[in-house]
Amino acid sequence: MRGKVGSLDLTSSTAYVSHEFSSIFDASSQASVRGLSTPLGFEDLRLLHLATQEIRLSDASASHPWVVGLTWLQADNTVQSRFLPTGSPSLIISSLHNDTMETALFGEITQPLGSGWSATFGARAYHARVDNEQNGQGRRRASKTGITPSLTLSWNPAEQAMVWLRYASAVRPGGINTDGDYTSRTFQSDDLKSLELGWRLTMADDRLRLNGSVFGLRWENVQSDVLGTDSLVRTINAGRARNIGAELGAELHLAPFMIAANLTFQHGRLYRPSAAANALGDDNRLPILPDYAGGLKLSYLKSIAGIDFRLFATARYLGAARLSFDPSLGRSMGDYWVSDAGLDGFIGNWKAGLTVANLFDQRENTFGFGNPFTLRSINQRTPLQPRTVTLRLQRNF
CATH class of the missing domain: 2.20.80 (Lipovitellin-phosvitin complex, chain A, domain 4)
Structure with missing residues (x-):
């Protein structure tokens, strides 16, 4: 939904997703380890309910253009894994429920500096939490709270040219x-922290357009998937990484x-x-x-x-x-x-x-x-x- 609140622009975005799917694999390689007969099947059943809401308020025509917003996410993820022995009842090996909540307050404001220069300051304050219940055991929780800032310095000497230097940061919450x-x-x-020098240039009566950037990124506690012995x-967390x-x-x-x-x-x-x-x-x-x-x-x-x-x-x-x-x-x-x-x-x-x-x-x-x-x-x-x-x-x- 988009509309006006006085002279301000209001945008509201709402979404809800319900998703259920299952996968069945040939797991005969695990039969001897589990003491089961072959052929052996394995079923992974997943049910996800996801709701998101974001509200943004902005004023692009102000002397200092700005935007401020609030976002919220709620996700319930249920996973049941079981072996399917031939001629025998199924054997449940894992029953998992994750309840995830993320909320954030974010904003950005631009300060004109004259002669085509401007500076844009932004920040996102967030809180993320995941509650985990497995196989009837007690609830475990992982949470993260913090602020990720951004800063952009841009030079726009004419409609045909723009150069900017941008620093930005982001966090992906952990889990269980x-x-x-x-x-x-x-x-x-x-x-993740990144630094980017970028440009856009139009030449030869708008017949030639050039754009590009050089960048560097530093990544702490890189999350990566691995295959267990089961x-x-x-x-x-794989460690520290960089990309240039x-x-x-x-x-x-x-x-x-x-x-x-x-x-x-x-x-x-x-x-x-x-x-x-x-x-x-x-x-x-x-x-x-x-x-x-x-x-x-x-x-x-x-x-x-x-x-x-x-x-x-x-x-x-x-x-x-x-x-x-x-x-x-x-x-x-x-x-x-x-x-x-x-x-x-x-x-x-x-x-x-x-x-x-x-x-x-x-x-x-x-x-x-x-x-x-x-x-x-x-x-x-x-x-x-x-x-x-x-x-x-x-x-x-």
Whole structure:
């Protein structure tokens, strides 16, 4: 909901989600350990209720533009795990209920400094709490309270140029692991601090647009998933990490052609591993994070008989990465190109389009794994979505 409160802008956003799903795996590898017969199934049943509310009040036209807001989140997560022996009753091994509450008060205000300069100050005061009940035992609680500040210094000498230097921080609350974790029953909050120098520039009568940034991030108590000896996934704090890099983008308009490109270089590494991470191996690359990524897009615009047509082709590259610090989960991923192509037609309020995604039907590994009980013995991978043809017809009102 959006509206006015006097001269101020009010925004309210409310959401509620109820989500239930179950997964059943082949857990025969655990049969002898559990004294059960094969084949052995394993069911993971999850039920989530999530409610969020955010209210923001702002005044963009003030001499010192500002925004202030309040956010609240409540989540109830129930997980039941059980083995499914052949010809025998199911065997419940874990019954878990997490009750999570997060609330925060945040704000930001901009101070003009003259000559195109301005400074923006922001802060977020938060409190997060999770209550955990497992297998009928007493309730355990983990909580975190704090403030994360931000500061941006920007220079906007003209409509065609902007440069900024931004410091920001963020915290992801910790939590409680299921019983049997070999390192700790709880994991700590992780803390991220970043510094970014960025720019946007328009040149050559708006035909050339350049943007980019150089950045550095420091990450304390990195949360990461590992695979326990019982083949169940839990969370550890892996230690301290840093990431430095640059993002570059450009867009060139040479009618009837348009060329856009982007490129990312980064070096994300764990430089001070925790005792738990040290036991997992000596590869200190941050999971999921490739050192290189980029893309290229070429578009051609043409009007025929009063209909505007746009023909486009894209190519994207994702560099090599790994899934986790844990060698059991650390499958290689990325290091592939994928291309799309399409044709759109516009006339009045109507638009029709034909798109071919994954043009060459590539099957490289993108992310994730399937069955944790067979991950150590069977190669598992999540390929790209196969070549997909989409036809669209759209009308704007």
